[in-house]
Amino acid sequence: MRQRLATLLALAIGGAILLAAFVFALLQSSL
Amino acid sequence: MQRKRVLQAIFWIALYLILTFAPLIVLFTSERPPGREFWREFSVALGFCGLAMMALQFVLTARFQTLKAPYGSDVVYFFHRQISLVTFTLILAHPILLFIFAPSDYLPLLNLVSAPWAARLGVTALLAAAGLIVFSIYRKRLRLDYTLWRITHGILAILAVGLATGHIILRAHYLNTPLKQALWIGYGLFWIGLLIYVRLLRPWMLLRHPYLVAQVIPERGNAVTLRLRPTHPPALRFQPGQFAWITAWRSPFSDTEHPFSISSSAENRDFLDFTIKELGDFTRTVRSLQVGQKVYVDGPYGAFSTDRQPHAQQFIFIAGGIGITPMMSMLRTFVDRREPRPLTLIYANRNWEGVTFREELEQIRSRLNLNLIHVLEQPPEDWNGERGFISENLLRRCLPEGAAENMVEIFICGPKPMMDAVEKALVRLGIPYGDFHSERFDFV
Numbered sequence: 525m526r527q528r529l530a531t532l533l534a535l536a537i538g539g540a541i542l543l544a545a546f547v548f549a550l551l552q553s554s555l
Numbered sequence: 556m557q558r559k560r561v562l563q564a565i566f567w568i569a570l571y572l573i574l575t576f577a578p579l580i581v582l583f584t585s586e587r588p589p590g591r592e593f594w595r596e597f598s599v600a601l602g603f604c605g606l607a608m609m610a611l612q613f614v615l616t617a618r619f620q621t622l623k624a625p626y627g628s629d630v631v632y633f634f635h636r637q638i639s640l641v642t643f644t645l646i647l648a649h650p651i652l653l654f655i656f657a658p659s660d661y662l663p664l665l666n667l668v669s670a671p672w673a674a675r676l677g678v679t680a681l682l683a684a685a686g687l688i689v690f691s692i693y694r695k696r697l698r699l700d701y702t703l704w705r706i707t708h709g710i711l712a713i714l715a716v717g718l719a720t721g722h723i724i725l726r727a728h729y730l731n732t733p734l735k736q737a738l739w740i741g742y743g744l745f746w747i748g749l750l751i752y753v754r755l756l757r758p759w760m761l762l763r764h765p766y767l768v769a770q771v772i773p774e775r776g777n778a779v780t781l782r783l784r785p786t787h788p789p790a791l792r793f794q795p796g797q798f799a800w801i802t803a804w805r806s807p808f809s810d811t812e813h814p815f816s817i818s819s820s821a822e823n824r825d826f827l828d829f830t831i832k833e834l835g836d837f838t839r840t841v842r843s844l845q846v847g848q849k850v851y852v853d854g855p856y857g858a859f860s861t862d863r864q865p866h867a868q869q870f871i872f873i874a875g876g877i878g879i880t881p882m883m884s885m886l887r888t889f890v891d892r893r894e895p896r897p898l899t900l901i902y903a904n905r906n907w908e909g910v911t912f913r914e915e916l917e918q919i920r921s922r923l924n925l926n927l928i929h930v931l932e933q934p935p936e937d938w939n940g941e942r943g944f945i946s947e948n949l950l951r952r953c954l955p956e957g958a959a960e961n962m963v964e965i966f967i968c969g970p971k972p973m974m975d976a977v978e979k980a981l982v983r984l985g986i987p988y989g990d991f992h993s994e995r996f997d998f999v
Contacts (some may be wrong), residue, residue, distance in 0.1 A: 526630045527630065529630075531635055535637075544604070548600040550582075552591075552600075553596045
């Protein structure tokens with residue numbers, strides 16, 4: 525169970541980074 | 556106590572996220588270079604975050620007990636493994652996006668002979684990261700010895716992070732201000748400091764306080780108890796159920812340690828016992844250790860301990876085979892402390908002859924309020940006890956009343972299939988997740 529939570533956390537962090545990189549790229553490319 | 560642990564857990568996750576996003580945050584809070592196409596910027600952002608995550612992988616395995624305590628060491632290692640797959644996907648997406656959206660600019664960089672140094676370092680770093688993933692996931696299939704794997708893993712990890720840092724420094728597009736340079740220099744110094752601590756400082760401290768083999772005691776179930784006495788008494792202080800890393804035959808600088816649960820009582824500071832089953836390359840050689848030989852013990856680690864659940868009204872231990880060792884430490888400690896709370900031990904083994912600590916458990920039963928339940932896969936003909944495996948049905952019969960009402964704490968340790976089955980069964984029986992604790996050490 526704790527392993528499943530660890531996997532979910534890893535995936536959530538991956539998702540958050542994709543989102544942050546996406547926003548960063550949107551803002552930066554509009555400079 | 557529980558609330559403090561939850562807050563600690565949230566704190567470390569928040570810090571992890573801040574450190575991962577630090578490159579993007581710094582890029583935004585200082586002067587930005589002229590913008591380029593969306594996909595190029597997206598790819599670069601993934602690369603930066605991927606590098607920060609690769610660096611943080613070192614922290615996850617650097618054995619900082621304060622970091623691991625809220626989760627348990629095994630979960631931190633498991634997270635290290637899972638987040639490495641996410642990290643690799645992100646850093647792999649970095650060149651792939653560039654190849655897709657600007658193939659004429661970037662594909663020629665794959666030719667390492669003609670490519671500039673920034674690209675050479677980037678490609679090599681990616682290959683090192685790919686090697687890390689492949690060797691870790693397929694170690695057993697590739698028949699890679701654990702010690703050799705650990706050394707390879709360390710070298711490839713340093714190469715991947717070092718070369719990737721070189722790649723961004725040479726590329727220099729986003730290192731145009733002192734703040735950004737300071738960030739990466741800070742990261743670099745942090746990694747170097749961490750490496751010096753893990754590879755030099757800690758081994759040096761271990762070297763100064765070795766243990767000596769006092770006894771090598773054969774046990775039932777193809778196991779051996781290694782009794783170690785400290786050269787500078789008393790032995791390390793630990794909580795029953797914790798584990799330590801052992802180095803034998805080599806110096807602590809050699810990076811050839813192996814994790815084992817301590818099986819002796821936490822109240823006894825004269826010696827440490829480690830009971831080890833002959834399963835793999837190192838464990839097979841334990842029997843040949845000589846009395847008086849030097850052994851280095853790095854520990855204690857782990858959150859798998861009854862001492863961390865002082866509120867519990869009773870404890871249930873579910874062990875399979877050599878998974879009894881941390882439970883043995885807890886039970887022996889309870890004997891020394893004259894523990895009055897009710898205890899249940901469900902202990903599964905293949906056959907009666909191979910039940911490690913069989914005789915001592917009988918003695919402990921008479922000294923504690925212990926309900927001892929043996930489960931045998933291949934019982935003798937006259938066996939009246941439990942048969943087969945630890946099933947949901949068996950747990951329903953053996954668990955004390957009130958088990959589903961936050962009154963008991965359950966500890967599980969054994970082979971992976973047993974632990975998976977027991978955890979699922981406990982969930983179906985309505986045991987809250989926070990009430991059972993497991994320790995796993997079979998990730999590579």
